[in-house]
Amino acid sequence: MYTLDLVPPGGRVRIVDLRGGRELVSRLMQMGLHPGAIVEVVENSKGPVLVRVRGVVIALGRGLARKIVVMPLR
Amino acid sequence: MSSTKARSAKGGCNVLGCPCTGILTRTLDAKGGCDILVAVAGNPNVGKSTLFNVLTGEIAHVANWPGTTVMIKRGQPVEHQGRRICFADLPGIYGISASSPEELAAREYIISDEPDLILVLVDSTAPERTMYLPVQILELNPKVIVALTKIDLTHSYGIHIHVDKLEKHLGVPIIPVSALKGIGMRELLNTIVDAAEGRLKLRKTPLRVDYGSLEPYISEVANMLLKAGALRRYPARWAAVRLLEGDPKLEEELRAEGKDDLLERVGVVKESVRRFTGREASELLITARFEFVDTIARDVIVRVERDRGFSRMLENLLQRPIIGPITSILMLFSAFLLAFAINIGFPLNLLFRMMGLEWVADLVETYSLSGILSMAFDWAGTVIGDWLTKYGVADWLVSLLVDGVIPGVGSVLTFLPLIMLSFAFLSALEDSGIGPRIAVAFNTLFSRFGLTGRAIYPYLISLGCNVPGVMASRSAIEEEERVEIIYSTQFIPCQARLVVLLAFTASYFRSPLAQTTLIIVIYMLGFAIALFTAFLVRKVLFKLSEPPELVLEIPPIHRPSGKVIWWTTWDFSKHFLRKAGTIIFALSIATWYLLSYGPLGPAETPETSWGGIIGRAIAPALILIGVTGEKAWKIGFLLLNGFIAKEGLVEAAVLVEGASSLPEALRGLGLTVPQVISLLVFSTLYVPCLATLSVIYQETRRLKHTFIAVLYALLIATAAGGVSYLISTALGL
Numbered sequence: 001m002y003t004l005d006l007v008p009p010g011g012r013v014r015i016v017d018l019r020g021g022r023e024l025v026s027r028l029m030q031m032g033l034h035p036g037a038i039v040e041v042v043e044n045s046k047g048p049v050l051v052r053v054r055g056v057v058i059a060l061g062r063g064l065a066r067k068i069v070v071m072p073l074r
Numbered sequence: 075m076s077s078t079k080a081r082s083a084k085g086g087c088n089v090l091g092c093p094c095t096g097i098l099t100r101t102l103d104a105k106g107g108c109d110i111l112v113a114v115a116g117n118p119n120v121g122k123s124t125l126f127n128v129l130t131g132e133i134a135h136v137a138n139w140p141g142t143t144v145m146i147k148r149g150q151p152v153e154h155q156g157r158r159i160c161f162a163d164l165p166g167i168y169g170i171s172a173s174s175p176e177e178l179a180a181r182e183y184i185i186s187d188e189p190d191l192i193l194v195l196v197d198s199t200a201p202e203r204t205m206y207l208p209v210q211i212l213e214l215n216p217k218v219i220v221a222l223t224k225i226d227l228t229h230s231y232g233i234h235i236h237v238d239k240l241e242k243h244l245g246v247p248i249i250p251v252s253a254l255k256g257i258g259m260r261e262l263l264n265t266i267v268d269a270a271e272g273r274l275k276l277r278k279t280p281l282r283v284d285y286g287s288l289e290p291y292i293s294e295v296a297n298m299l300l301k302a303g304a305l306r307r308y309p310a311r312w313a314a315v316r317l318l319e320g321d322p323k324l325e326e327e328l329r330a331e332g333k334d335d336l337l338e339r340v341g342v343v344k345e346s347v348r349r350f351t352g353r354e355a356s357e358l359l360i361t362a363r364f365e366f367v368d369t370i371a372r373d374v375i376v377r378v379e380r381d382r383g384f385s386r387m388l389e390n391l392l393q394r395p396i397i398g399p400i401t402s403i404l405m406l407f408s409a410f411l412l413a414f415a416i417n418i419g420f421p422l423n424l425l426f427r428m429m430g431l432e433w434v435a436d437l438v439e440t441y442s443l444s445g446i447l448s449m450a451f452d453w454a455g456t457v458i459g460d461w462l463t464k465y466g467v468a469d470w471l472v473s474l475l476v477d478g479v480i481p482g483v484g485s486v487l488t489f490l491p492l493i494m495l496s497f498a499f500l501s502a503l504e505d506s507g508i509g510p511r512i513a514v515a516f517n518t519l520f521s522r523f524g525l526t527g528r529a530i531y532p533y534l535i536s537l538g539c540n541v542p543g544v545m546a547s548r549s550a551i552e553e554e555e556r557v558e559i560i561y562s563t564q565f566i567p568c569q570a571r572l573v574v575l576l577a578f579t580a581s582y583f584r585s586p587l588a589q590t591t592l593i594i595v596i597y598m599l600g601f602a603i604a605l606f607t608a609f610l611v612r613k614v615l616f617k618l619s620e621p622p623e624l625v626l627e628i629p630p631i632h633r634p635s636g637k638v639i640w641w642t643t644w645d646f647s648k649h650f651l652r653k654a655g656t657i658i659f660a661l662s663i664a665t666w667y668l669l670s671y672g673p674l675g676p677a678e679t680p681e682t683s684w685g686g687i688i689g690r691a692i693a694p695a696l697i698l699i700g701v702t703g704e705k706a707w708k709i710g711f712l713l714l715n716g717f718i719a720k721e722g723l724v725e726a727a728v729l730v731e732g733a734s735s736l737p738e739a740l741r742g743l744g745l746t747v748p749q750v751i752s753l754l755v756f757s758t759l760y761v762p763c764l765a766t767l768s769v770i771y772q773e774t775r776r777l778k779h780t781f782i783a784v785l786y787a788l789l790i791a792t793a794a795g796g797v798s799y800l801i802s803t804a805l806g807l
């Protein structure tokens with residue numbers, strides 16, 4: 001298990017856990033980033049991490065991406 | 075934190091200044107004048123405001139940016155089948171968990187008795203995600219109609235939705251619409267009337283999502299609530315689910331009802347969920363709800379790969395690491411340059427000048443849009459003056475009109491074409507969906523100053539006008555960031571300040587290159603100071619060291635709609651006109667009076683007028699920005715006018731000099747180049763206008779802070795003005 005900021009572009013992972021304040025976590029979950037959700041990393045270089053979830057692209061700050069625990073999909 | 079978060083729902087728009095795009099203009103009260111009241115809810119960016127505008131004929135701000143609308147706005151009633159239907163445009167929300175003030179406001183509105191129906195919008199180009207909200211709302215309130223928006227785009231995205239099947243799943247009427255293409259609007263209105271009058275069956279009961287293994291726990295909590303008669307405002311099952319999910323608002327209500335023991339028992343239930351499943355109840359519930367959506371989606375949505383051509387290419391390009399940010403910034407830049415160019419005939423004039431065709435260049439400049447307008451006002455002044463004198467109108471009245479109102483208001487109105495053009499370009503950019511990309515591009519830089527890239531949106535709006543810019547601060551997720559934005563946006567040069575910049579640079583610098591360079595430098599300075607201010611607020615006021623975190627949906631790019639561009643451009647221009655007709659008009663009269671009369675009645679020269687006296691009182695301070703001597707009192711007087719509204723600065727210049735044209739008036743002030751530079755820097759920064767100050771107060775509700783903000787701006791402006799005077803003198807400009 002590792003965190004979202006480490007996933008290279010094109011990688012598909014499953015969210016395992018979200019850390020952070022409850023307000024933020026609740027917001028992310030309602031946007032479709034809940035534990036169990038499958039996300040595809042679209043872009044991940046220096047700036048924010050772009051992920052696609054449920055057909056929608058969402059930009060997440062790196063610090064935030066570091067708080068999202070994921071595991072690889074086989 | 076939650077107490078400062080109570081964003082004011084009242085107060086509303088400020089007629090003084092700029093338009094309040096997409097912002098609440100009413101309080102949440104009576105149903106005044108409506109037969110049917112429909113609340114419009116949906117995720118950010120699904121097209122709520124567009125639909126609202128098309129239905130009501132009003133203008134709420136539309137942009138391809140999630141979070142454009144920040145408060146509830148209710149429109150004029152729409153007549154249909156003899157009924158008056160009213161729509162309330164709610165801010166975009168992802169859910170109704172009450173984790174943000176917007177969500178809480180929307181939820182309170184949804185459960186209140188006020189709306190007869192709730193129209194939930196689902197974006198047909200992103201159905202899997204946007205369908206979560208109607209499911210959540212249906213669990214609470216069954217009086218729902220669903221509209222599938224942007225239906226004109228669906229097929230080009232390779233999506234097909236079986237509407238009848240979806241209707242069966244949700245048990246509510248579903249109407250595919252495209253507000254922009256006018257598809258399905260009549261059906262939507264018919265459905266609303268039929269549903270409100272009982273001819274069409276809506277759901278009677280809330281939707282039941284199957285929460286599987288959690289069901290026993292839900293029943294347990296629901297029974298607890300029923301037995302205790304707690305939270306009776308809500309359906310018991312819904313309240314039970316929410317409590318298990320964790321809901322600050324409901325918890326607070328339970329405490330207020332004196333049922334703290336219940337709260338503890340809910341905690342015990344949550345604990346046993348955790349023990350038996352190894353996971354949080356909130357996670358399990360939200361996952362189950364999304365699974366419910368997925369089950370429906372699998373049955374009703376067909377997706378095929380579709381090439382979206384140019385839009386797709388642009389999206390890919392803008393997502394690239396280094397090229398992306400550069401491209402998006404260049405796009406922003408060229409939009410502004412283009413607006414200038416069209417307005418002042420640049421670069422044609424430069425080209426002709428380089429070819430040695432001075433006179434052609436002059437011609438291009440004279441017959442540019444604002445050149446023509448300015449000649450028209452000049453001509454009107456003379457004609458009206460002659461005509462009035464001929465008919466024996468009193469001298470003072472003629473003077474008021476010809477030396478006061480016409481040149482004063484005219485000097486400001488000549489900038490209308492430029493303002494319309496820049497708004498048009500800005501809104502085209504906004505509507506295309508480049509905005510969120512720019513936000514991503516700026517995020518890293520902004521995070522050094524304690525902001526997220528999202529702050530670029532209020533800043534961009536502020537380029538037009540600071541008033542809606544300050545209000546757009548509400549789209550910030552974190553409260554601290556919102557406050558940072560409120561205090562910093564005032565340094566972003568708005569269109570009114572651009573008017574001042576353009577007027578002075580055009581009068582004092584012959585070379586368009588020098589004009590453009592100076593303006594660009596001042597804009598960059600404004601942005602730099604805004605960022606620095608945000609940084610200060612975060613460090614000093616909030617004592618936070620970590621930057622806030624970016625969370626932003628990036629919508630697909632699409633071709634901007636002419637309709638949307640027109641809405642925004644017209645809405646802003648209308649307010650600019652209104653302002654010219656009210657504030658600048660009144661200011662012209664006041665200025666004229668102050669310059670024509672003194673303590674001893676009619677003043678011989680402006681120096682002995684009231685204006686002269688006031689100006690002289692301010693003048694000594696101007697030594698700080700290098701303005702001294704003869705003209706200092708005039709500048710002092712101009713700056714006083716500029717405090718009310720920035721355009722007041724040029725309006726007053728024309729009157730002080732009694733000149734017939736703006737360049738003549740400004741040159742008449744006889745400033746040196748370093749003085750012009752320091753004056754422009756100072757006037758861009760010294761205070762926002764009165765209207766902006768009043769929204770800053772309205773958004774913060776802190777008189778002391780607003781006052782400190784003014785002092786701070788004066789300090790910064792004086793420092794920046796003084797330094798730029800020294801630098802430009804040293805450079806020998």
Ligand SMILES: Nc1nc2c(ncn2[C@@H]2O[C@H](COP(=O)(O)OP(=O)(O)OP(=O)(O)O)[C@@H](O)[C@H]2O)c(=O)[nH]1
Pocket residue numbers: 116117118119120121122123124125135136137138139140141142143144165166167223224225226227251252253254255504505506507635638
């Ligand atoms: N093609 C097409 N585009 C649409 C339609 N309706 C809205 N849009 C576009 O969708 C984007 C978002 O529209 P808005 O009306 O601002 O969305 P909103 O739901 O009010 O968004 P927030 O205020 O941010 O919550 C804009 O770029 C619109 O041009 C439609 O019927 N067809």
Ligand SMILES: [Mg+2]
Pocket residue numbers: 096122123124134135136142143
């Ligand atoms: Mg909106």
